Amino acid sequence: MIGVTDVGPMDVYRLLPGDNCGECGYDNCMSFATELLERRADVDDCSVLDEEGNEEDKRKLIELLTPSVRAVEIGSGENSFEIGGEEVMYRHEKTWFNQTATITDVDDEMSDEDIEEKVKWVTNYSREKIGEDLSFDAIAIRGKSGNPDTFGETVEIVKENTDYPIVLCSFDSELLEEGVEKLEGENPLLYGVNLENWKELVNLANENGCPLVLSANDVQDLIELSRKAKAEGLEDDKIVLDFGTNPSNLRESQKRIIELKRAAIEDQFDILRYPLLGVPATSWLVEENENEAAFMEATLGGMMISGGVDALIFHSDKAWSLMPILVLRQDLYQDPRNPANVDSELKEVGDPGRNSPILITTNFALTYYTVEGDCEGLDLYIYPVETGGTSVTASVAGDILTVDKIVNAIEGEGLEEKVDHRTIILPGPAAVLAGGIEEKSDWNVMVGSQDSSGIKKYLEENWPPN
Amino acid sequence: MTIEEYEPKKKEWSNKIEEVQMGATSSQGGTRKTTLTLGGEEQLPFYPDGKNEHTPVVTFDIFDREESLPGVISKHYEDVIGNPEEWVKKAVDEYGAEMVTLHLTSTDPKGEDTAPKEAAKTVEDVLEAVDVPLVIGGSGNPKKDPEVLKAAAQAAEGERCLLASATLDLDWRTIADAAMEYGHNVLAWTTLDINLQRELNRRLINYGVEKNCIVMDPTTAAMGYGLEYSFSVLQRIRMAGLGGDEELDLPISNGVTNAWGARESWMGNEMPQEEYGEDWGPREFRGPLWEVLTGLTMIMAGSDLLMSLHPRAVDVLKDMVDRLSGGRDVESSYQDWIREI
Numbered sequence: 119m120i121g122v123t124d125v126g127p128m129d130v131y132r133l134l135p136g137d138n139c140g141e142c143g144y145d146n147c148m149s150f151a152t153e154l155l156e157r158r159a160d161v162d163d164c165s166v167l168d169e170e171g172n173e174e175d176k177r178k179l180i181e182l183l184t185p186s187v188r189a190v191e192i193g194s195g196e197n198s199f200e201i202g203g204e205e206v207m208y209r210h211e212k213t214w215f216n217q218t219a220t221i222t223d224v225d226d227e228m229s230d231e232d233i234e235e236k237v238k239w240v241t242n243y244s245r246e247k248i249g250e251d252l253s254f255d256a257i258a259i260r261g262k263s264g265n266p267d268t269f270g271e272t273v274e275i276v277k278e279n280t281d282y283p284i285v286l287c288s289f290d291s292e293l294l295e296e297g298v299e300k301l302e303g304e305n306p307l308l309y310g311v312n313l314e315n316w317k318e319l320v321n322l323a324n325e326n327g328c329p330l331v332l333s334a335n336d337v338q339d340l341i342e343l344s345r346k347a348k349a350e351g352l353e354d355d356k357i358v359l360d361f362g363t364n365p366s367n368l369r370e371s372q373k374r375i376i377e378l379k380r381a382a383i384e385d386q387f388d389i390l391r392y393p394l395l396g397v398p399a400t401s402w403l404v405e406e407n408e409n410e411a412a413f414m415e416a417t418l419g420g421m422m423i424s425g426g427v428d429a430l431i432f433h434s435d436k437a438w439s440l441m442p443i444l445v446l447r448q449d450l451y452q453d454p455r456n457p458a459n460v461d462s463e464l465k466e467v468g469d470p471g472r473n474s475p476i477l478i479t480t481n482f483a484l485t486y487y488t489v490e491g492d493c494e495g496l497d498l499y500i501y502p503v504e505t506g507g508t509s510v511t512a513s514v515a516g517d518i519l520t521v522d523k524i525v526n527a528i529e530g531e532g533l534e535e536k537v538d539h540r541t542i543i544l545p546g547p548a549a550v551l552a553g554g555i556e557e558k559s560d561w562n563v564m565v566g567s568q569d570s571s572g573i574k575k576y577l578e579e580n581w582p583p584n
Numbered sequence: 585m586t587i588e589e590y591e592p593k594k595k596e597w598s599n600k601i602e603e604v605q606m607g608a609t610s611s612q613g614g615t616r617k618t619t620l621t622l623g624g625e626e627q628l629p630f631y632p633d634g635k636n637e638h639t640p641v642v643t644f645d646i647f648d649r650e651e652s653l654p655g656v657i658s659k660h661y662e663d664v665i666g667n668p669e670e671w672v673k674k675a676v677d678e679y680g681a682e683m684v685t686l687h688l689t690s691t692d693p694k695g696e697d698t699a700p701k702e703a704a705k706t707v708e709d710v711l712e713a714v715d716v717p718l719v720i721g722g723s724g725n726p727k728k729d730p731e732v733l734k735a736a737a738q739a740a741e742g743e744r745c746l747l748a749s750a751t752l753d754l755d756w757r758t759i760a761d762a763a764m765e766y767g768h769n770v771l772a773w774t775t776l777d778i779n780l781q782r783e784l785n786r787r788l789i790n791y792g793v794e795k796n797c798i799v800m801d802p803t804t805a806a807m808g809y810g811l812e813y814s815f816s817v818l819q820r821i822r823m824a825g826l827g828g829d830e831e832l833d834l835p836i837s838n839g840v841t842n843a844w845g846a847r848e849s850w851m852g853n854e855m856p857q858e859e860y861g862e863d864w865g866p867r868e869f870r871g872p873l874w875e876v877l878t879g880l881t882m883i884m885a886g887s888d889l890l891m892s893l894h895p896r897a898v899d900v901l902k903d904m905v906d907r908l909s910g911g912r913d914v915e916s917s918y919q920d921w922i923r924e925i
Contacts, residue, residue, distance in 0.1 A: 208823075210816040225925070245862045247808065260922045287922050309922075335919065341590060364918055369910035373632035377592040387590045400918040402925045413873060417900060420877040421908075424815065424884040433925055438865025442807065442873050445848065446881065449812040458813065484810045508775060509809070511845070515724040516753060516775075550694050571847055571855065 125182060127151040133179040135166040154183060157215070186383040187428070188354050188391050189216065190329045192256060193283025194305040199255050201358070201428040202393030207383045209426075210454055217451040218422075219429035220443060221285055223399065225260040226272035233272060236435050237279040245441060248487045252444040254282070256307070258431050259297065261288030270296040277301065285309055285431065289333075291318035298326050307331065309395075310360055311343055320350040328356070331395055335362030335370075337377050344389040358429065359390070363397040365404045365418065371396075375425050393428035402433050412439040419443050423450055460486045462504040464531050468497035472538045475581050477566070477573070478524060479545055480505040480513050489545075492570040496577065499536065503527050511547045521554030528561060541583055545570065594633040597826035601625040602795045602834050603638070604769055605744060606683060607717025613742035613767060617715035620683055622799060622888040623835035628822065629886050630908040639909055640883050642890045642901045643683040643719065644675040645841050648698075648706045649690035654850035656871040657894050668706055669713045676714045679895045685719035685748070686710050691732045692723035700728075700735035707736045711743060719746040719771070719891065726754035737762035746799060746837075749773035752784050760793050771837060773801040776813045778820055782831040795834065799889065804838040806846040807878045814838070815885045822886030835888035840901075843878035844871070844893060872896040880904055 130151035138146040142163040144153060153159035161167065161183065167176040189203030201219050206212045222240055224233045237257060244253040259276055261269045269288065276284065277300060284306040286297040294308055310333035311319045323330040330352060332343040340359055347357065361374040381390040398418040405411035416439040419430050423446055434440055462481045467490060474497050479489045481502035489500060503523055505513040513519035528542060540561050544552055546568035555563050564583060567576045603624040608614030620641050627633040629640070650666040652658075664671040668686060675681040686707065690698040707720060720736045722729030733747045737759075747763055748771040750756035763770045770793055774780040781802055788798055802817045818836060825833035843849055848864060849871045856862040864870060875897035879890045883905065892898045917924075 208816075208819055209812070210820055223925075243863070245856075245864070246860065260925070262923050262925075264923065289922065333919075337590075337592060341588075345588070362919065366907065367910060368904070368907040369630060372630050372908060376631055380592065381590060385590070385593075387588070389588060390590070397918075397921055399925055400921045403918055403921060409869060413869060413876075413900065416873055417876055417880060417904060420880050421884060421904070424881050436865055436869075437863040438867075438870040439873065441864055442848070442870065442877055445808045446811070446877050449807060449810075450815065450881075452812050454812070454816060458810075482810075484805075488809070509845075512775070516751075517726055518753075569847055571851070571859075574859075 125155065127155060129182060130154055130179065133175045133182065134164065135172065137166055139166060141165050185215075186386060186391060187379075187393055188357075190355055190358055190393055192219070192285075192305065192307045192329055194303060195281070197282055198305065199283065204383070204393075204426065204428070207379055207426070209450060213453040213455060214426060214451050216428065217447050218427060219255040220432070220440070220447065221256045221258050221430065222254060222432040222434060222440065223258040223260055223287070224272070224276060225262040226265075226269045227262045228272075230275055233275050234279050237276050239435060241280040241282055243437070245444070246491070247445060247448060248484070248491065250448060252441070252448060254440075254444075256283040256285055258285040258287050258309075261286075261290060261293040261297075264290065264293070266290075266292045266296040269293040270300055273297045273300040283307070287431075289315055291315055291322055294319065295322055298322060298328065302326075305329070307358065309333070311347065313339065313343065316343055316346055317350065320347045320352050323356060324351050329358060330356055331358045331360050333360040333362070335364070335374070337361075337374060337381070337390075340378070341389060344392075348389060354391075357392040358395050359392050360395045360397065363400045363418065363422075365400040365414070368418070368421065372421075372425070375422070375427060379426060394426075395429045395431070396422040396427045397431045398422065399431050399433035412436050415439065416443055420446050423447050458483050458507050460502055462502055462527070464533070464536070465490070465500045465502065467493045467500060468495070470497045470499050472536070473582060474498045474537065475577060476501060476528075476533060476537065476542045477545075478503060478528075478542055478548070479570075480508060480510050480519060482507050482509055485509045489570040489573070492573050496574065498577075499533075501527060501531065501533075501542075510545045514548050514550065519548060519551070521551050521558060524551060524555055525559045529559060534560075539582065592632075595627065595631070596633070597626060599826055599828045599830075599833055601822075601825050602798075604796050604799055604835050606641075606719075606746060606769065608742055608744040608767065612744070614744060615711070615715070616717055616743060618682070618717070619744070620717055625822075625826065625886075627826070629884060635909075638888070639905050640888050640890060641683055642879070642892055642898050642905070643685055644679065644681040644898060645685050645687060645891055645893045646671040646675060647687045647689050648703065649696060651687075651689060653893075654844055654871065656850065656867050657844070660895050669709045672710045672714050676716055679898065681716060681898075683717045683719065684710075684714065685721055685891045687721040687723075688732055688736065689723045691728055692725050693728050694725070695723070700732045703732050704735040704739035707739045711740055717745070718743065719748055721748040726751070730755040730758035733759050734762040737766040737768050740768065741766040744768060746771050749801060750784065750788065752780060752787075756784070756787065757791065760788055760791050763793060763797060769797045769799060771799050771801050773803070775803045776805070776810075776817050778802075778817060778824075778832070781821065782829075785831050785834065789831075799835045799837050800832075801837045801839065804840060804842045804878065804882060806843045806849070807874055807881070808846050808848055811878060811881055815881050818882060818885035818887060836886055837889035838879070838882040838887045838891065840875060840879035840882065840890045840897070841893040843875040846874055849874035872900070876900045876904075883908075
């Protein structure tokens with residue numbers, strides 16, 4: 119069976135009209151084929167495929183391009199997001215595409231004030247890292263009360279306080295129905311189908327066009343639920359699978375994650391080709407106190423992100439336990455095909471002039487972007503010295519960042535023409551190189567902060583030198 | 585609708601990872617009371633294809649000098665920092681360390697430049713103080729480390745320690761000689777490059793070091809600072825080894841302590857709030873969690889040895905290994921999480 123990774127431009131091209139008409143916005147059908155594979159274009163961009171007689175080709179093309187794990191859209195409007203849409207089991211085989219949806223919850227037995235507070239916190243939470251805004255994706259509402267009216271009221275409060283997509287959680291179709299009514303047109307994710315309630319829930323989902331979570335602690339039960347749901351008309355782009363997050367016996371949950379991912383990606387078993395949902399929040403059922411629970415919940419979440427689970431529901435409201443999850447997610451969803459180094463050439467931050475400082479660092483992408491980020495709002499130069507992909511500390515320790523290398527770099531770059539001063543600033547961990555650089559060149563060396571987070575303060579206090 | 589059946593298949597790999605013993609008992613020429621085995625895997629970590637005989641080992645880092653550590657960590661070791669003998673005892677007796685890594689950072693020529701002979705004395709003292717296997721690390725200085733590790737190896741003769749580390753950028757032959765002469769294992773350290781790892785392993789093996797005396801360290805990047813590179817390099821190495829690559833079928837070690845290089849692990853919450861208007865939460869919990877997530881990600885990729893630092897992190901990582909192995913099989917009815925949390 120072929121996964122999308124084995125599909126090449128020729129396979130796509132064969133199903134295109136071949137007119138090279140340019141209606142899609144690309145020069146010719148071959149370009150369009152490449153763009154389709156890179157997910158930068160959509161099959162619907164080709165109007166010729168919509169003409170009579172081309173239906174079969176269009177259908178085949180969509181099937182060819184549908185990733186092994188189908189994509190499911192949650193929410194509507196500008197905050198909607200996609201989960202799934204994955205082609206590979208291991209990120210190094212290509213890349214992972216849609217980062218794990220990070221969702222945290224409220225329940226309908228919380229006070230109105232508490233609900234409002236948490237919803238606002240989740241909605242406003244954000245932190246910047248490597249030029250990206252890290253934030254949450256959705257809010258889950260648990261029908262803890264079991265009462266449809268109570269649930270409905272909570273949904274209204276949440277809706278008033280956020281424009282984030284919602285996940286409605288109950289095994290009781292009455293509660294979900296109440297919730298769905300309040301969120302008309304908003305495409306909430308509905309949780310969850312089991313062997314008892316599947317018919318009502320699938321019908322509810324179909325009527326409202328909502329995506330739906332099928333929940334079972336057994337792969338065969340998930341197959342049965344999937345079969346039943348599809349027979350009842352649930353569409354392929356509306357199905358999400360909850361494999362059961364056992365907070366005590368992780369081996370069990372891990373087994374199901376692997377089996378489900380293999381079923382979709384390696385075996386192309388059609389009725390399991392859906393994104394997976396984990397619930398690290400179950401940690402709160404087994405841990406003694408709040409901090410322990412939040413800690414274990416984050417640990418469990420981390421385990422599942424590295425396993426390629428597509429969406430996670432948390433319970434914590436603490437930045438200390440959830441911010442690390444957002445960073446881990448950012449890390450593992452980096453595209454491995456992007457280079458790890460930046461070019462070793464003079465970089466400008468802001469609008470540097472003849473009296474602006476020159477910072478020395480290494481050209482390892484992470485080092486460089488961290489330093490650059492710490493210089494936001496300043497006007498200066500950064501020179502990333504070539505260290506073959508190592509950080510400052512590692513390259514100093516390993517004698518890769520050396521006096522000679524820095525001297526050659528600053529002299530070779532013609533820095534004396536850019537600025538009127540003759541001073542470079544080394545990162546703290548490279549202090550040992552200062553003397554040598556001053557000996558071997560005409561440049562003065564200042565030693566900056568130990569960590570680039572101290573750059574702003576350092577420059578405020580020490581630049582310009584007297 | 586067609587009736588579709590599906591039975592998940594177990595994957596069978598063609599090769600087994602080498603088993604490396606850490607520590608030697610008196611009948612083996614050492615004085616350790618316990619030994620540990622790394623490696624021996626026949627499937628990917630905690631996969632349902634079978635059960636690997638050995639599980640990842642989580643160890644404690646100790647330093648031979650007054651190492652400056654983030655407050656969140658140093659408060660646990662206040663009474664022992666600067667005293668490696670006491671520190672190692674605390675790690676074993678109070679925190680249950682199964683193995684310890686002694687970092688001889690005082691030998692750094694850019695620092696105190698302690699002589700190899702002195703460092704060897706410290707190694708002796710530490711071996712005397714506890715009965716668990718030992719990893720011995722230099723300072724990372726390529727010119728000094730071979731001499732330091734040679735002296736340490738001699739002082740620890742017969743104890744089957746792990747000498748950290750041989751690299752392509754230093755005199756690895758001296759370290760290999762010391763390992764072979766005095767009965768130790770070699771940690772082969774490269775920087776996130778599979779081909780360089782193969783190269784180093786190949787050189788050691790061709791030089792005469794037995795495969796069951798080599799552990800690989802492909803480098804651990806902290807979460808937020810390149811973790812994904814370590815994760816994927818480890819996964820690729822482990823899959824290559826299981827698939828039959830005889831230059832990569834060795835156990836893997838990770839310097840999880842590197843997580844503390846990330847500012848998010850040690851920085852208080854005032855700076856992010858004032859400078860960026862961001863909430864990072866208190867570092868008391870954030871720090872250890874940063875180390876845990878760094879280490880756990882390595883475990884999920886195939887790590888056999890996690891060199892860690894914060895006692896809380898060691899605890900949680902050990903617990904995770906236990907739970908992933910099927911331990912702590914408590915009957916928990918987590919299915920009703922919606923009503924019960």
